[in-house]
Amino acid sequence: MNLIINAIYPLNAVVVAVICMLILSLCRVHVVISLIIGAFIGGFCSHLSLKETIDAFNMGISNGANIALSYAMLGAFAVAISKSGLPELLADKAIKQLTSAKQRLKWALIIIIAVVSISSQNVIPIHIAFIPLLIPPLLYVMSRLQLDRRMMACIMAFGLVTPYMFLPVGFGNIFLNQILLKNITTSGLDVSHVNVMYAMAIPALGMFLGLLCAIFITYRKPRHYKMLHETQITTDFNHVSRRSLITALLAIVLSFAAQLYTGSMILGALVGFICFIASGSIKWGEADGVFTDGVKMMATIGFVMITAQGFAEVLKATHDIEPLVINSAAIFGGNKVAAAFMMMLIGLVITLGIGSSFSTVPIIAAIYVPLCVQLGFSPVATVCLIGASGAIGDAGSPPSDTILATSAGLNADGQHDHIRDSVIPTFIHFNIPLFIAGWVGSLIL
Numbered sequence: 001m002n003l004i005i006n007a008i009y010p011l012n013a014v015v016v017a018v019i020c021m022l023i024l025s026l027c028r029v030h031v032v033i034s035l036i037i038g039a040f041i042g043g044f045c046s047h048l049s050l051k052e053t054i055d056a057f058n059m060g061i062s063n064g065a066n067i068a069l070s071y072a073m074l075g076a077f078a079v080a081i082s083k084s085g086l087p088e089l090l091a092d093k094a095i096k097q098l099t100s101a102k103q104r105l106k107w108a109l110i111i112i113i114a115v116v117s118i119s120s121q122n123v124i125p126i127h128i129a130f131i132p133l134l135i136p137p138l139l140y141v142m143s144r145l146q147l148d149r150r151m152m153a154c155i156m157a158f159g160l161v162t163p164y165m166f167l168p169v170g171f172g173n174i175f176l177n178q179i180l181l182k183n184i185t186t187s188g189l190d191v192s193h194v195n196v197m198y199a200m201a202i203p204a205l206g207m208f209l210g211l212l213c214a215i216f217i218t219y220r221k222p223r224h225y226k227m228l229h230e231t232q233i234t235t236d237f238n239h240v241s242r243r244s245l246i247t248a249l250l251a252i253v254l255s256f257a258a259q260l261y262t263g264s265m266i267l268g269a270l271v272g273f274i275c276f277i278a279s280g281s282i283k284w285g286e287a288d289g290v291f292t293d294g295v296k297m298m299a300t301i302g303f304v305m306i307t308a309q310g311f312a313e314v315l316k317a318t319h320d321i322e323p324l325v326i327n328s329a330a331i332f333g334g335n336k337v338a339a340a341f342m343m344m345l346i347g348l349v350i351t352l353g354i355g356s357s358f359s360t361v362p363i364i365a366a367i368y369v370p371l372c373v374q375l376g377f378s379p380v381a382t383v384c385l386i387g388a389s390g391a392i393g394d395a396g397s398p399p400s401d402t403i404l405a406t407s408a409g410l411n412a413d414g415q416h417d418h419i420r421d422s423v424i425p426t427f428i429h430f431n432i433p434l435f436i437a438g439w440v441g442s443l444i445l
Contacts, residue, residue, distance in 0.1 A: 013318040017042025018353035021311070025398035026419055033305045035399055038353070039310025039314040046318035053314055060313025061306055068302040073240075073269035075134050076294030077255065080276040081248055083290065107137065110155060110215070117159020122170030123256065127265070128160065128405035133256050135409030146222035148345070149410045150425040153403075154214035157395040157426040160402045161175050165391040166204035168196055172281060176200070179358055179385050189372075198443065199383040203391065206437025208427040218429065232427035244281050251275035304355075308399045312354045314364075320348065322367050336375050338387060340442045344435050345366060355399035361390035381445040388438025396427025410426060 021038030027029055036057075043053030087153045113134075120130050135152075142149065164171040184191050255272030262268070273291070277281040282290055301431055315321065324346060331342070343364075351360045372382040396399050403422050410416035 007408075010287070012324050013042045013046035013320040014315050014324055014353070015349060016045045017311070017315060017318075018349050021353055023400065031304050031404070031418075032307045035311045039311040040374050043314050043319060046320055048314075048317060054315065055309040056314045056317035060310035070265045070269075072295045072302060073266050073273070074294075075132075075296075076291040077129060077251075078132070078280055079290050080251070080273050083244075083282060096139065102145060104139075104170060107145065107147040109141065109145070109147070110152075112296075113138075113152065114159055115156050117156045119165050121160065121163040121172060122167060128401055129142050131156065131409035132403045132412075136412035138408070139413050140227065142224040143227055146224060147217035148221070149225075149416050150421050151214050151219035153406045153416075153422045154211060154219070154426055154429050156406045156409075157402055157422075157430060160212040160406075161357075161395050161430070162204055162207045163201055165207075165387060166197060166200050167254065171395060172185070175361075175391075176387070179361050180365075180383065180390065183362050184383060184386060187365050187369035189379060189382060191383055192381050192412055193427075194383050196198045196383060196387075199380045200387050202441030203384065203388040203434055203438045203443070206433035206435075209437075210433040213433075214421070214425070214429045215246045219425075226413075236387055237405070243279075247276060247279040250279075250376050291426040304404055305379075306397050307420070308355045309359075309397075315350070315353065316363065320372040321363060336377065337443060339371070340376055340377075340439050341383060343371070344389050344392065344439050347386075348393045348431060348435065351390065352394025352397045353399075355390045355397045355401070357394045360393070361386065364389055377442060378445060381442045384445050385438060385442035388434060391430055392434045392438065395430040398423050407409065411440055 011173035018036045021034045022039045024037060029037075039057055042048075043056070048056070051218055073361045116130055116134060120127055142152065146196070163169075164175045166172065168176045181191055181194070181196060251272040258264075258268040258271040275285050277284065323421055331338075347360060347364055350363060350424050354360055354363075368386050368389065369382065372385060377385065394402055397403060398419065403418070403426060406426075407416060407418040407422040410421070411418070
């Protein structure tokens with residue numbers, strides 16, 4: 001009983017901060033404001049003074065500069081791709097099929113968006129930058145087909161999250177090899193012999209089952225939307241030069257190669273952007289305007305991610321994450337089933353607050369590895385548990401760049417709500433099955 005009391009009282013600052021942020025977001029307070037308020041409430045609930053909270057928040061913001069610059073460059077590269085006419089050409093082809101093969105077009109659209117989302121993590125590593133360019137031109141098509149945009153949000157979230165948590169290529173190489181395995185090894189457990197794809201197969205299967213549920217059960221019925229911007233979509237797409245398309249494909253290939261070789265999204269996007277300028281597809285005098293448009297497109301997401309870094313730094317400064325894990329695990333003693341459940345739950349809470357799986361794993365690995373060894377989890381099960389605990393919450397977190405970009409694309413005509421149509425659907429369809437799959441996987445591997 002004393003352990004339970006100690007775990008609950010006094011209130012854990014991390015839990016309080018995350019709950020406050022989520023409540024404010026659900027009440028339709030802007031995510032940036034919600035994160036700032038949540039961070040300061042978390043600081044006040046811990047031992048931190050006002051100055052210490054501000055210093056921690058400012059330190060986190062400075063650490064987010066690299067992220068902001070990455071998204072700015074990705075935005076510029078994405079706008080440059082749009083100048084080639086590729087997204088509009090796809091939308092134009094789709095519109096021409098509306099009158100003849102609606103059902104076939106519906107499934108073609110679902111498959112194309114799923115493939116592009118998955119490819120954005122590895123084959124064409126532009127991450128979320130494709131969404132504001134590809135999705136808005138297709139909204140009229142989706143409305144005509146009466147496709148539920150909540151389903152489309154789930155499809156994009158699946159494509160943006162599952163590949164990096166299962167395939168060690170592109171962003172998956174960063175998450176699985178450079179973050180997950182490296183932090184587990186640094187924390188004292190040798191996992192050099194562990195096949196990371198085998199360890200993460202069950203959590204990935206949980207994500208896939210959630211996707212099937214969204215497509216074939218939850219959101220399979222038609223949903224009606226207003227027909228907006230029809231004239232904008234059906235014009236100006238008939239003059240796409242072959243040279244522009246070839247340049248766009250070459251820029252994508254060079255960007256991919258540069259990103260793989262250097263491991264830098266910034267340099268990869270820069271190489272692609274320069275390719276457009278060097279080929280003449282973007283005139284020298286227009287380059288500044290294109291870059292500015294890209295920065296504007298990604299500005300909101302960049303500000304949210306910078307603020308989320310400040311929020312995360314305050315959570316770390318409270319030093320309440322480790323007591324939360326240790327006290328929770330102590331409640332269940334040597335019970336692996338209950339301990340794994342609690343560790344998955346804590347991972348969900350942390351990632352919901354931070355909005356980034358990549359930031360969650362380094363926080364929890366140092367604490368989870370000794371606990372897993374003490375409780376008798378195998379190295380494969382430990383990788384599965386920590387990987388799933390880190391990945392859970394990326395889909396369904398209000399400040400997650402995955403969900404923010406999804407909402408930005410689907411709400412281009414003002415008919416898609418960030419919380420109700422993106423956050424809640426993706427939380428239900430991915431966090432619940434991933435929670436169960438990660439929990440079960442850690443017990444049977």
